[in-house]
Structure formats: C-alpha cells, structure tokens
Amino acid sequence: MLPLANILARKIRTTISVLAVGVGVALFLVLIGLTGMLREIADRTVRVQAHLMVWPASDQVVVSGGLPADKVERDLESVPGVECAIPVLRWPLKMADRVQNVYGIRPADWPAFASADQVVEGRPLEGGAEMVIDSRLASAGGYRVGQTVERWGRAFTIVGIAREGVAGRVFMPIDTVSEALQQTDRRASFFYVRVADPTRVAAVRDALRERGLNVFTMEEFYDVLASSFVDMDLVIGSVVFVAGLVCFLVILLTVYTMVVERTREIGILRGIGASRAQVFSLVMAEAGLIAALGIGVGYLLTWAARAAILDLQPLWTVQIPALRFLYAALLAAGGTFLGALLPALRAARQDPVESLRYE
C-alpha cells in the first residue's frame, strides 16, 4: 500500500520513469522483432522441398540468370544420387511499391514449392503470362485473382494466391520470365536439387562441388544467411546494453531523488519501528512497481510500434518470440534492481536522528 501510494504521489516523476523503462523494453523487443524479417526470408528460402541449392561458382548472390537451364539440369541429373533438379530464374520485380524477387519456375515443379492446399485462392501456375503471389503481398498491394498487372512491358494475370511461407512472394513460369527478359535461351539463377536417398545428401553435395559449382545443403545455406544475423546480434547486444543502462540510470536518479526528498519520512519510519531491512524493502518495492509498470507500458508500446510498422510497411515482418518478452522483462527488472540498490542501501543506512532533523 505505502509503496504504491508513494509512487502515485509523484505522478510526473513516476510517469517519466515508467516511460523510460517502457521505451527501453519496447526498443529491445521491436529490434528483435525486425530481425525476424531476416529470419523469415531465410526460412522461406530453405523451406522448398529439396535437399541442395546449386548456383554458379562466380555468383555471390542468387539473383542472376547465369546458368543455361537445360544443360545444367541435365548435368546435375546425371550425377549419381540426384533425383531431380529444379531450375529457378530469380529476378527483381516491383510490386506493392517494394522490390520483390520473382521466382521463375516450371509449372510442373510447383509441388516442390507449395502443396495444392497452399493455394488459397485461384490455381497454381500453368504457363503463359500469369503469376501466383502469396497472401501477404496480395494483402499489402490489394491484389486479387484475375487482376492484370503490367510489368516489363507486358500484362500478367494473377491466377492464384498462395499461403505465405515458401520461397518467394511472386511466382511466374520460368519460360515467361526468360521471354520477358528477352533471353535467347532458357536461363536459371540457381537450382534446387532433390536427392534420391536423403541419407546421402552430403555425398551428393561433394560430388556436385567437384564440378566447380557452389553447392550447399539447405541447412548450410540457412547458416550462410544466418551469418548475417551475427552482425545483427551485435547491434541487438548494443541496444540491450543501452536499454539496460538507460533503465539503470533513470531508476538510479528517480530513486536517489526519492530517497533524498523523503529523508525525514525515513526517519519517521525508523522512529515508529521500521528496521533497516524494512526501509530497504520499501524503497526497492517502489522501484519494483515502477519497473513492473514500465514493463507493461513497454509491452503496449511494442504492440503499438509493431502495428504501426506493419501498417506502413505491410511486407515487413516483426516476429517477437514469446521468450524475448521474458528477456525484456528481466532486462528491465535487472536494470531497475541495480539502479535502486544504492539509493535503497543509503536509505536503510540513514541515521534516524539525522533524518528526523532533516529540513
């Protein structure tokens, strides 16, 4: 009762402190959420029903038309253990005001990318000037089945909308993309390769590498993408440090001011029977309440920021694992505990007589 009454009695200071803790919590969570975008792209890329990814050794990125599709497909399928090779011609295309990577694929390969029930509206690709987009892009751009989209100087019809989560957000027949890009022969940016015996994936990978190609298992490719997360983790670590430091300093300043301001009250408490431990607990409880309110406000700010980001950038992903909410709370609680510790000890050690004489 007393800790609550005390923090409510200083509304402005309490509000500022709660907001400071809340902003720290929200900053941490939103940043974590935004890194989810990278993970989501990596997840989508490797979720294709295949075991290996193959592209020219010279390519650093998998957006090109560097491989003669038919020849490489034949070469790949001639390697013992390879069940089939799936060519992908990946090319940038602007949709919903954002650059998307179109996945040019053979309509017959569609099952490797999405099962039939993942097409939630319309139908899979059949051929010609058509495209299938995922539900996220459809929602962000307001696209619907049957709509015609003008790109690369020609009209494409959206024939289906697939549930999001597999590879790209836009799929077109590979021949159509080649044609639209005025390529003289069918080209591929990279290949997905399915291995006949999943226990021999490493052996097949090694055999393909001997042919001078860049080959990764899906897990390895995910790790390559994930290596970019390491830098992100450093950024997150820095933000965690700054958020924790802000929390610590705000609480330190708030609680220290509170203790100095209430020197006389602490004397009264000692006079009417409070022990040092009780005075310490009282100060820590007030700081704890501020932290608890700050954590709650931080969660609300996170929710609001996430909603605002998705409203402004519908194709962004803000994924915050549940455990991170706990980490954020622990971060705020830790900062608060450390920040309140010294002032609370000072309060507990105050001489009651000096406190009662304090003006």
Next chain:
Amino acid sequence: MMDWIVETRGLTKVYRTDGVATPALRGVDLAVRPGEFVAVMGPSGCGKSTLLYLLGLLDTPSEGRVLLAGVETRGLSDGGRTRLRRDHIGYVFQRFNLLPTVSAEENVALALKLRGRRVGGAAREMLAAVGLDDKRRRRPNALSVGEQQRVAIARALVTRPSLLLADEPTGNLDTGASDRVMDLVGRLHRETGQTIVLITHNNQVAQRAERLVRMRDGRLLAD
C-alpha cells in the same frame, strides 16, 4: 513488576562536527516508573530532544547506559535496538510527522504492519479513541494541525507501547488545539495508566504531568 520502565545512568552525548565536540548531554541519571507521566522542561538546546532520542533508542550515547524495560541496551546492534523500540516505545514527534501519501488510518495501521501485527479494526478503534473516526480516510494535508497530532498520538499508542515518548507534541499547535491534545494525553494516561515522557518548554503543558524534570546545558537541574 519492574521498578523502572526506563532508566539512564551517567548518560552523555557528544556530537562531533568537523572535529569540534559539542556536548548535548552531560551525565544524566533519570528513571521512570511504569505508569508515570513525566514532563521534561528546559530551554532550546538544553538536550531535551537528545535525551528523548536516547530513551527511544534512536541514537546511542557517547557514555553511560540506558536500560529499557530492564534490558541493558549498551552493545545492542541496530536490529536489537529496533526490536526493543518496536516492543516498548511509541513516538509522537513535534511536527506531527505523518506520512503524507496515505490516509490517517493507514498511518496508524503502518505502526502495526511494521511489527508484523494484524491490523484488523485496531487502527480505526484507536482513531475513534482520539475522536477522529469520521476523518480516518483523509490524508494528513486534509486535516488540521491539531487533528494531525491526534493521528500521530493514535499511531504511537496503537501498538500498546510500554512507554510513550512525546517530543513537544503541542509545539506547533495553537492554544485550543494544544489543550485538546493535552486533554487527550491526560485522559489516556488516567484511563490506561500509560507511561509518558513528554518534552516541552511550555509551563501549562508541563503542569499536566505528575512529575516535572528540568534540564539545562545537558544536565538535570531538578526533579
């Protein structure tokens, strides 16, 4: 039954600031029987408040001893002094010293809560005893200074202390409020046999006590 509720022997207190020693008490011997109402009078700076702080175990003497309820307090830790203070002492400070953020009832209840005791209706009953039942939900700033001091008395007495220490309880009150507070103190003493040591520089207030102790320059002059 013990002879003395509180007893001091050769009580000396010297404050040191920047190497300068300022004696506040010089060998005070005082003993208070259970049920006594003692007024300590003297001019400002004579050591009255220091004596009260030492009797209430809020401070430690430079020399001499304090025995509270028969317990030798010399050498006790802060925790030990706090426990003894909780068990035996009720304090009324000069400037009311209520906690401003909680109601009158919470102020009174706090004294019980700090001792880990169940509050129940005790706080309300004590406020009723000092005539403030109808104002129990008010915060101190919504009470008159006289009412605030009555709340402070209720807070000091709700724990049923062996000894009530009052540091100029009427010092900030006008005559009317001062009379009402002293009527209340007198009545509580008569009805419950509460032991009281009261500090004042007001003759009229001091005359309400059964025993008058005069102080000057840190010494007891007359008893």
